[in-house]
Amino acid sequence: MIVFDNATKIYESADKKVKAVDRINLHVEEGQICVFLGPSGCGKTTLLRMVNRLIPLSGGAIHVNGKSIESFDTIELRRSIGYVIQQIGLFPNMTIEQNICVVPKLLGWDRKKMQNRYDELMELMGLNPDEYRKRYPWELSGGQQQRIGVARALAADPPVMLMDEPFGALDPIMRERIQNEFLRIQQNVKKTILFVSHDIDEAIRLGDKIAIFKAGQLMQYGTPDEILSNPKDEFVEDFVGGDRALKRLTLLTVHDLFFKLKHPRKLNGDARHSGSPTIDMETNLRTALSVILSSPTGEAVVADSKNNHVGLLNLHDFEALADIHPFELKSSV
Amino acid sequence: MSLVQFFADNWNHLLGMTWQHIQLVGSAVIVAILTGVPFGIYITQRETLANLVLAVAGIIMTIPSMALFGIMIPVLSLIHQGIGFLPAFIALVLYSQLPIIRNTYIAIKNVDASLRDAAIGMGMTTWQRLRKVEIPLAFPVIMAGVRIAVVLTIGIGAIAAYIGAGGLGVYISRGISTSYAVMVQAGAISVSVLAIAVDYALGRVQTKVQPVKNKASS
């Protein structure tokens, strides 16, 4: 768990003080991804770099798993926190294996243990350990390099990871692929992750919580659904975009909506509804809406995992959305 | 006699020697530019040749100037020019080739591919493209090569006094052989000042002629 308690960073120049980070209070639960979101210069990266003391605090405190970061030796603190940056920063003079094993080596692991850890991480990243062991960073594509960057941060199995726009330099298709992979990996490793981004879609896709910053101040902190359905002020509303209602739909599945309906139109068994397209329970609601809008009958058939047709959905059913909050749903499952 | 005294007494002769030095270096560098720049541009179109030329020029650079002068003497003696201006001139032209050819080659090669594409897409011929896009953009880097060549040849030109080419090196060689420390210092200081001054002046020119680059990067 990471707690920011009035965390403040003030830069003092000759005649003025700039509050880069202004009294931030935040709780990040263990095993969750918290995305720091905001325009450039809003202090999100500064706040991130304060956690591993690359930037010293001017005031307030930050606690990692109950202990103030100031109570650690800086070097020790940094070794216990994974760190990934946008420029990746793989060391060009080291092989891929050496790069991944930097922190384990600093921590004095023995050779066998490091080798096993390397193999394990490469498997996790979906890369062949032996193929890359002796290769150098420049021989890899951008996407591969970034995976190695994430693997390197995970190497010593730190409970906390800091990620500064790690996927920002990748093209959109690559980014989406690596984001999905990252989520899959997070399901396995369950790290507490602070993730800086300026991309609202990335924040929605990855974040358990999103913190929106403006000029060093925390504007809103909540689940993606809270932020999309209930932006606190004009700034947040602008930042999340005019299509926030549509973005919100990507957070919900047909399942979420269908079982919340007061009067779901159920189909018994596999009665045919010719002309209506079929959607399954796991489809996200944005896609479902698109299917319904383009359906000749104005409705879609909902199918379960065994492809039994369980019901029908049309545009009116989406009105029930106002009452649905995906994170409550998920926690109740 | 003090250094100041020496300069006061000999300024006229000193200016003459400086002019001689400038003539030697100037003519060599001009010939080097006239041959090196077109050649550097030409080899950007021919990769294999480029490697060859750059390798040979690199090797010429490693040959010590005294050794090159030494070799030049007997060869040019065949046409009775073994000592004097010509061997020094040829050696200086050879030495200035590497920085000029290399910088021209690198500069043209490094012109943003998208600009080159745009020029081609607008229907420019190869010659128009070189003249309107590539050479203006490459100019500062080529100029830097010229600057390196000039500073290099001013120094080697001083050594050329030993093969009778004249110039400011004469004070050094004569001063050393007659154990006349003030004359040695006068020669060394003059040639250093010349090198620094020319380097500075060319540096100013280099920044002045960069408007294209500044606009493109801002």
Place this chain on the structure above:
Amino acid sequence: MKKRSFTEKVVKAGLLLVIAGVVVWAFAAGSFQLMIDRPGDLIYLLLQHLQLVGLSALLAVAAAVPAGIIVTRERFRKLQWIATNFANLGQTIPSLAILALVMSYLGIGYQTAVFALWINSLLPILRNTIAGLENVSPSILDAGKGMGMSPGQIFWKLELPNASYAILAGIRTSIVINVGTATLAFLIGGGGLGDFIFTGISLYDTGIMLAGALPVMVLAVIIDFVLGKLERVVIPKGLQRNLETL
């Protein structure tokens, strides 16, 4: 790659041809007769030449690399401007002028020659050391720091290996230039192969002159080659892509 290796072969063949030509010529002019008649002289001067170059280069590396490292440390950042300008200005001063100036103050002799050559080789090494360390990508250093490397570890494991290419290139250039400049050491009483060259020129004796010029050329090419090979050994493999594309 194939084309390039072919090119290299042509270059090497052409060069060998030129060298062979000069050797034949030297033979005709009686250089080898001189070497055979008085082998002691050649070996003596060659060793003296190597000593001049080796000693001054060693001292230059010992001074310039640490100096370059110091001025790139955060604490001494202010000195960097001075060092860079000093190195740049120094490099525009002709080597003969440096030798002459040093001599006019320290007098004639071997030590004067070593000192002058030391100053001469100092500057390219200093400049390349500073440039090499400065050009190490900030993201690499940030990653190292963020991962918990100590300043010492960042220096030895990241900065130095990643700057090694530039530093070694500076050392190589400096030494190769020094082989040539050392011929001038003769003028200030430092001996070396310049003895033959200058004597040959003043006596109009091509034989003697080539007996000096030829070994100097060969020495420069060999030293350049050897140091080039050394770079391959010393520079981390991951950075050697730079060498290949040059």
